[in-house]
Amino acid sequence: MVRALVFDVFGTLVDWRSGVAEAFRAADVPGDPGELADAWRARYRPILDAVNDGQRPWGTFDELHLVTLDDLLAERGVSVPLAVRQQLVHAWHRLDPWPDARSGLEELRRERVVAPLSNGHVALLVDLARHGDLRFDCVLSAELANAYKPAPQTYLTAARLLDVAPEDLMLVAAHPSDLQGARSAGLRTAFIDRPLELGPHTASRQDPAADVSVADLHELAVALQ
Amino acid sequence: MVRALVFDVFGTLVDWRSGVAEAFRAADVPGDPGELADAWRARYRPILDAVNDGQRPWGTFDELHLVTLDDLLAERGVSVPLAVRQQLVHAWHRLDPWPDARSGLEELRRERVVAPLSNGHVALLVDLARHGDLRFDCVLSAELANAYKPAPQTYLTAARLLDVAPEDLMLVAAHPSDLQGARSAGLRTAFIDRPLELGPHTASRQDPAADVSVADLHELAVALQ
Numbered sequence: 001m002v003r004a005l006v007f008d009v010f011g012t013l014v015d016w017r018s019g020v021a022e023a024f025r026a027a028d029v030p031g032d033p034g035e036l037a038d039a040w041r042a043r044y045r046p047i048l049d050a051v052n053d054g055q056r057p058w059g060t061f062d063e064l065h066l067v068t069l070d071d072l073l074a075e076r077g078v079s080v081p082l083a084v085r086q087q088l089v090h091a092w093h094r095l096d097p098w099p100d101a102r103s104g105l106e107e108l109r110r111e112r113v114v115a116p117l118s119n120g121h122v123a124l125l126v127d128l129a130r131h132g133d134l135r136f137d138c139v140l141s142a143e144l145a146n147a148y149k150p151a152p153q154t155y156l157t158a159a160r161l162l163d164v165a166p167e168d169l170m171l172v173a174a175h176p177s178d179l180q181g182a183r184s185a186g187l188r189t190a191f192i193d194r195p196l197e198l199g200p201h202t203a204s205r206q207d208p209a210a211d212v213s214v215a216d217l218h219e220l221a222v223a224l225q
Numbered sequence: 226m227v228r229a230l231v232f233d234v235f236g237t238l239v240d241w242r243s244g245v246a247e248a249f250r251a252a253d254v255p256g257d258p259g260e261l262a263d264a265w266r267a268r269y270r271p272i273l274d275a276v277n278d279g280q281r282p283w284g285t286f287d288e289l290h291l292v293t294l295d296d297l298l299a300e301r302g303v304s305v306p307l308a309v310r311q312q313l314v315h316a317w318h319r320l321d322p323w324p325d326a327r328s329g330l331e332e333l334r335r336e337r338v339v340a341p342l343s344n345g346h347v348a349l350l351v352d353l354a355r356h357g358d359l360r361f362d363c364v365l366s367a368e369l370a371n372a373y374k375p376a377p378q379t380y381l382t383a384a385r386l387l388d389v390a391p392e393d394l395m396l397v398a399a400h401p402s403d404l405q406g407a408r409s410a411g412l413r414t415a416f417i418d419r420p421l422e423l424g425p426h427t428a429s430r431q432d433p434a435a436d437v438s439v440a441d442l443h444e445l446a447v448a449l450q
Contacts, residue, residue, distance in 0.1 A: 060388070062388075113355070121386075121388070122387070123386065123387050123388035123389075126363050126387070129363075130362060135360065136363075137351045137354065137364075138347060138351050138361075138363060138364035139362075139363035161347040161368070162347070162348050163285070163346070
């Protein structure tokens with residue numbers, strides 16, 4: 001019995017690439033805005049792994065995004081004032097949700113507890129939820145476990161805080177690696193297809209090991225009935 | 226500038242006494258239901274202090290409520306089956322909000338981040354918010370600080386997770402001791418009068434040290450303008 005649903009956020013509920021590309025465009029950073037967004041995001045996994053491996057101290061997404069942005073700009077020999085770089089970092093706080101996210105969460109929370117479970121920090125997730133008018137029952141984050149997904153303690157901390165057994169908790173995500181991490185911690189999993197996450201040329205993804213695979217949150221509500 | 230508001234819950238947003246008394250009545254526990262509710266609640270502060278002092282391990286409110294209920298019933302020589310005692314413990318998950326709470330939170334969150342900051346654990350607060358249709362931007366709890374209010378780290382953990390300076394965070398509470406704890410941690414404070422918290426004979430309370438004192442959440446919204 002699925003008693004609660006936790007959602008990956010970046011790519012699963014919100015369209016990070018369009019918002020970040022728009023911020024690069026608005027900031028007049030030289031280069032293709034979409035490619036810059038992709039290149040910034042590509043530095044995400046390595047820096048989180050460094051934290052999980054103990055090679056870096058814990059950091060909020062604002063702190064880590066500034067480090068990875070500075071690395072990216074340095075690599076390309078582009079100079080951008082700090083105030084503009086901070087605006088770019090803040091772009092991650094006001095990303096638009098995918099079209100089904102707001103109404104889908106409303107539908108799903110009639111029957112079950114819903115919460116984000118993101119590697120983003122709590123304050124960032126609060127801003128995203130307010131920006132997109134996304135209603136959650138609470139906000140869960142890697143910050144509350146001091147470990148980033150896919151470390152098992154991130155998922156297990158969510159189950160503990162919601163007071164549900166791991167097998168009664170389902171992670172909803174567009175990323176097979178996240179879903180695999182959740183399964184390793186004993187959670188159920190729902191794969192949601194977001195074919196535009198990386199722009200029009202996003203490679204097709206699927207996760208045959210997921211309990212359910214859906215095209216949007218409304219399909220998930222039907223699948224859970 | 227008050228950027229975010231955190232709210233005490235039991236007594237400040239929800240009417241614990243009526244709900245718990247009703248649960249004693251429904252369970253046919255011998256004695257006056259309101260007096261039983263008061264006597265149970267009176268065992269709250271000592272057991273939280275024992276945890277903060279390191280004399281007891283951390284416990285959720287469900288765990289602590291069961292301990293204090295068992296002590297109360299043993300003291301009175303009353304025998305109640307475990308299933309009924311668990312129902313009584315669960316009554317704390319479905320308490321009705323004060324009449325202004327739901328609409329007041331909606332009004333306040335238009336301008337500022339709003340969150341509970343309760344000694345109750347996250348899962349309990351989620352149940353209360355769903356029961357009363359209270360909309361928060363996230364759920365903050367002593368559970369996330371591993372210390373109960375009025376320990377300063379409870380308030381400081383809330384400020385850290387919301388990414389605001391303590392002086393930009395305001396605690397709203399009906400209890401001067403809670404407000405004093407918040408001030409000791411550097412927060413601003415709003416006293417809200419709940420003259421029915423302990424039934425019709427609640428002693429009058431005030432907190433002259435609070436930044437604002439109001440009769441309900443709508444008055445608070447006006448005061449913060």
